[in-house]
Amino acid sequence: MIFSELYSAYYNTVAAIISKIIDGENSEKELQKVVSKYAFSESVLTIMPSLKNGKWQVVTPNMITNLEHKPTMPMTKLQKQWLKAISLDPRIKLFDVKFEGLDDVEPLFTPDDYYIYDKYSDGDPFEDEGYIQRFRVILEAIKKRTQIKFELINRQGKTVFARCYPSRLEYSEKDDKFRMITSGWRSVSTVNLAKICSCAHYTGEKALDNVEREARQDTIILKVLDERNALERVMLHFAHFEKQVEKLDKKHYLLKINYLTDDEPEMVIRVLSFGPLVEVIGSENFKELVINKLKKQKNCELF
């Protein structure tokens, strides 16, 4: 069962508090910090008072515990089943890990139990040895905050050599691709991992700044006509953006979406996919892009 107090923020917080006390920390101020770190914003009103007033008898009112060991919990059957399930995913090869103790465990699901039907078919080669090696170099550099040097083929088909701090790996489920987000490389801040032909840790002494470039954002304003269940479809489709919606009348809604300017071409076709049920109100620049597409279409004299 997923919804269980065993996984709750409260149990985790109390476990952390007991561990602190066993380590000799019993100042209430310090223990409140544990609550702020592990629990919710209003949990301070409940957790420490419940421990202090003897409601939860694992810590005495003077912050002493009769427990002898720092609390730990073995993996539940559900957790083991989930781990077993992901051990069957081809992408697991990217990580240099072994799953021990799961031989007799049935997976929570298998790749046959679900189907991602709209994922693009040219995803990254997750099982390619070279790709895996490059992935691991980058992953290690991100964690150690060190530089890498790499070689990639750019859009013009030319080989480019570069050096950067990889700051994170961004994965798109739709594209089924990883992108390396870089710092310290002025020309480009995002590199498709599959485009990198070789990479290694940089051990030289040349310095780089280690600040990720701030991506430029824009806003579009859309007017949604709620016919053919358009409102729900639009809101779900754009759910992953920062957005705000306002009801104009019984059938019309105004939707503001913030997006990264680099993604503008993709945003244009995503808006077009809704046909006449979504009208671009702003920005003028974005509206112009949509109009240009429609003008070109009209010139195709389809009907």
Added chain:
Amino acid sequence: MSSYSELIKNFEKIRAYMREFYVYGFKSRDEYSTKSARSYDDERRRIESWLGNHMSFIRTLEGKNVFISIDSRRIYHNPFYNAWKAKSFTDGDITLHFILLDILYIPSVKYTISEIMQLIDEKYLSGFSAPMMFDESTVRKKLKEYCEIGIVEIEKIGRKAYYHRAETVDISNLTDVSHYFSEVAPCGVVGSFILDKLETDSNVFTFKHHYITSAIDSGVLASLFTAMREKRIITVDNLSRRKDVPRKNRIIPLRVFISVQNGRQHLFAYHSEFNCFISYRIDYLSNVRLEETTPRFDELRSQLDRMQTKMWGVSANRSKWNDEKTEHVEFVVGIADDEYYIINRLNREKRVGIVEKIDEHNYKFSADVYDVGEMVPWIRTFICRIKEIKFSNRELERKFKEDLDAMYKMYGVDRGEDI
């Protein structure tokens, strides 16, 4: 009247509110008419406590609207998982939990129930001025629950039953794995539970095109996976968007269909009463009850495998007499010399069908699927270069044309204008 708590006993009620706040977020307090104002205030306050800064407010003429706005590209972990970590419990539950796991602190330590009872009273609770009283049946029940969950095991030695802690799995090197898969694998919240037990956090991965709302359906999804693994029939409540009262369905779950372009998840199932295959929105399903096993599971799943070659999305068109109808669609796109990436797009984005070269500047896509209507939004993404289009479903073709005309009018696009 019970006092407010940020913890909850039942997930179902909060599931509906979270979806409303996240997906829509334009309703004022008064528009949540089916629930009481007090209930609304409590749920809003809880979600605010769990999600913190992700909650926003706007004042309109109708009142204050609450909504959840998250750019999922900028976060490392799905904040909706917090809702799954807010299960309520009793004072006895939490007290017993820590004491029992302290008594059974390693797998080699084994105790009978009477030894455990003695330790609880004499070692753990004796220092309290008003110690809790646990009777043996309560402790036995808790240990039985922990055996079912898999954290405690029971072993018979002679005529006595001994309890001991279950063996665990070493997760110390699984931080990155748990982080990545907690965001991309089904039931990722379980990965988040694992991350909570790890001492280091991971901020290595972020996610683009990341739909996080399905997190709130994880409970239903896990039950569906269990049913499929055990090849069981289920009874499930389905709340259609057209009806207020959920309808009970007795079905054989076959496969979960996940969209990474709109975040929706569907269950594809066989409905034996009508001899048909139906897809159900998982966010509308609740109260999954596992029933008897079915010998038909493998045969039905094979049928689905075959049907998937004619499905663009989640629709199938098969009558109760096993007749299958497909619709044909074909369209031609024109490309300029430097636009071969459009053909790459066609090839990588098509799920079924074929792409054929007509000449240097024209390529044709064609497919036969159960429901061409599902493909129309994708076809529209090629607007600006569609030179020919044919649907076997004439009504759909008329509608496509009508929609295109409506778009021209909407933006004042005139025929033949130079660009």
